[in-house]
Amino acid sequence: MKTRKMKGIEPIIAVVILVAITLVIAIGVIGWIMGWWGTLGAVESLVIHPDSKLYDDGTIVLHIENKGSAAAIIYKVEVVGVRDTTNLMGDTALTPGTDGTITATVTDNYILGANYLVKVYTRAGNVYSITLKAEKGS
Secondary structure, three states: OOOOOOOOOOHHHHHHHHHHHHHHHHHHHHHHHHOOOHHHHOOOOEEEOOOOEEEOOOEEEEEEEEOOOOOEEEEEEEEOOOOOOOEOOOOEEEOOOOEEEEEEEOOOOOOOOOEEEEEEEEOOOOEEEEEEEEEOOO
């Protein structure tokens, strides 16, 4: 009766395979974090310009620029301390590198000359804010 001697792979080859797998996983994770794989690492970065206006009749005109690398979807504009929500007529999208004007209305009147905190909410979960002084309606 003959006994067969079973052999596995050589230890050197096993180490080379493990190192190669580790490198592939590390490159994948680093690429995902650094944004090398498309929009997975893209972020929005909104800037609300100071020429934005809040009128005493409840009209809000915001000049917003997207300086990020992903589109920003704005779904809500809020004036802090006011119970009524704004009327945006659906989501507003800003593509990367563009700016635009968003007009919203609130069914409340504001005190002329008073400062109000205005917040802009995006679908990505970010909140951007600016303090505006109520001006005479246009």
